[in-house]
Amino acid sequence: MIVSYHASHEQFTPGDLLSYAVMAEKAGFDACHCSDHFHPWSVRQGQSGFAFAWLGAAMQATTFPFSMVNAPGQRYHPAIVAQAIATLTQMYPGRLDVAFGSGEALNENITGEKWPEKPIRNERLRESVMVIRRLMKGDTVTHDGYVKVKEATLYTRPDTMPLFLGAALSVDTARWLGSWADGLLMSYGSPDEMKKMVDAFREGGGENKPIHVQFAFSYARKEEDALKGAHHQWRSNTVPMDDLGELCRPEHFDAKSEHLKPEDMKSEILITSNLEQFTDHLLKAREQGFDNVILHNVNREQELFISDFGKSVLPALRVKEDITII
Numbered sequence: 001m002i003v004s005y006h007a008s009h010e011q012f013t014p015g016d017l018l019s020y021a022v023m024a025e026k027a028g029f030d031a032c033h034c035s036d037h038f039h040p041w042s043v044r045q046g047q048s049g050f051a052f053a054w055l056g057a058a059m060q061a062t063t064f065p066f067s068m069v070n071a072p073g074q075r076y077h078p079a080i081v082a083q084a085i086a087t088l089t090q091m092y093p094g095r096l097d098v099a100f101g102s103g104e105a106l107n108e109n110i111t112g113e114k115w116p117e118k119p120i121r122n123e124r125l126r127e128s129v130m131v132i133r134r135l136m137k138g139d140t141v142t143h144d145g146y147v148k149v150k151e152a153t154l155y156t157r158p159d160t161m162p163l164f165l166g167a168a169l170s171v172d173t174a175r176w177l178g179s180w181a182d183g184l185l186m187s188y189g190s191p192d193e194m195k196k197m198v199d200a201f202r203e204g205g206g207e208n209k210p211i212h213v214q215f216a217f218s219y220a221r222k223e224e225d226a227l228k229g230a231h232h233q234w235r236s237n238t239v240p241m242d243d244l245g246e247l248c249r250p251e252h253f254d255a256k257s258e259h260l261k262p263e264d265m266k267s268e269i270l271i272t273s274n275l276e277q278f279t280d281h282l283l284k285a286r287e288q289g290f291d292n293v294i295l296h297n298v299n300r301e302q303e304l305f306i307s308d309f310g311k312s313v314l315p316a317l318r319v320k321e322d323i324t325i326i
Helices: 014-027 051-061 078-091 105-111 118-137 171-177 191-206 223-238 250-257 262-267 275-287 302-325
Strands: 002-007 031-034 066-070 096-100 140-144 148-153 164-167 184-187 211-219 270-272 292-297
Touching: 002 014, 002 302, 014 031, 014 051, 014 302, 031 051, 031 292, 051 066, 051 078, 078 096, 078 118, 078 148, 096 118, 118 140, 118 148, 118 164, 171 184, 171 191, 184 191, 191 211, 211 223, 211 275, 211 302, 223 250, 223 262, 223 270, 270 275, 275 292, 275 302, 292 302
Parallel strands: 002 031, 002 292, 031 066, 066 096, 096 164, 164 184, 184 211, 211 270, 211 292
Antiparallel strands: 140 148
16 A cells, blocks of 8 residues: 655645655655646635646656546546646656546636536546547547547557546445546545445446545644644535535635534544554555555645654554564
């Protein structure tokens, strides 16, 4: 199991995130995962750098692997996504995996096109990934469906194909992804919730495919600071799942969550100053067979988080891993 640092483009400038990625590698993180937004979830978060441009700089400044999430089909034409991925993976072989999702109106609505219902978004996603795979293999692609492609050929291609995972928030989506994705990206939750997601993915055709888990939490050296940081930065992300894909503006997310008080965040994500808790969580994640756990500290204290985890959590995890192996 590898442990990744999550680079949140919604919350930090690309320059700051570049520094955090370099710092995370030096601190002992195995990899880095980045989001891909046009708008942030909240006006308070206040950023949304272009992930593909940032990845070129971040991969040059480091040596560890990266992964990202991407929603092809509306904001991104799949041929352009294929070109971007191919360019990065040609320069940095074996260092980039991509998790594809059906997207949210928050980012995709900027095109002015109608925002389709979820079943159509899913089919558009499947078509887009099919187009991307064919282009990456060297095919000349013409396709007329929910996405349209005419005589596209990708001339710059990598020697090795990256993994194309699927991102899921529901059991049904996880099961569907098992039939065509190279792996699954899901959120960290209760053991029962995660087991249902994994089982559905495996039953749908995902047997022996990798599982990546994104673990959002708020860590600070004082629990009070962790709570305040989560409330300020992440309360907009606690909207119901039905709203998550449909709200169009950061202000809409802020309005939906304005009633939440700091104490309410304790029921939404882990709020803690206890580093031993994270070692336990990561050990349990390894026991459950997850291949990659992506750690996202949702508050602003990234340097503190990277430093403390590098000094305490990651070394403790490696020691216990060695003991288990022996």
